[in-house]
Amino acid sequence: MGWNNRRSLFSFLCVALLIVVTSCRISYKFNGSSIDYTKIKTISIQDFPNRAPLVYATLAADFTENLRDEFSSKTSLKLVEQDGDLQLSGEISGYNVISSGVDASGQAAESRLQMSVHVKFVNKVNPSESFERTFSAYQVFSNEYTIDQVQAELNEQLMDDIINQIFNATVANW
Secondary structure: OOHHHHHHHHHHHHHHHHHHHHHOOOOOOOOOOOOOOOOOOEEEEOOOOEOOOOOOOOHHHHHHHHHHHHHHHHOOOEEEOOOOOEEEEEEEEEEEEEEEEEOOOOOEEEEEEEEEEEEEEEEOOOHHHOEEEEEEEEEEEEOOOOHHHHHHHHHHHHHHHHHHHHHHHHHHOO
């Protein structure tokens, strides 16, 4: 092969490589979200009131604040009071304690703290991704402790679990 043929082949390969590199885009997102920030810029998260029969005084406020913190820390969306490109609203629809395990004497050995949150998600940019559904979680605790002794810690775990489910369903597209 002559000098000109090698040079032409090299030039062709460079141009082909350049076309491939510029036409393919690899994007890694370490926050778990898959948001097109060129189209979706804002999110509004309304207060989630506690409408469950059993009421824990700070649950509604804590849940709403933790939900807002999750989206603020894991996305670049601007949190607006209303009419965001993405909209979350709903309520804490279930919050109760149920005996679950029985010991040898026939007494309840464990109890389960359950929480359910009904969520309405509106995606104004991609309406087909909008939904309305209930997310639930529970934590089991030993009856060696009263609910008052473990409730604050269990609530954090329940909220983390449900908020993670909501985040994944709304912006992570898993």
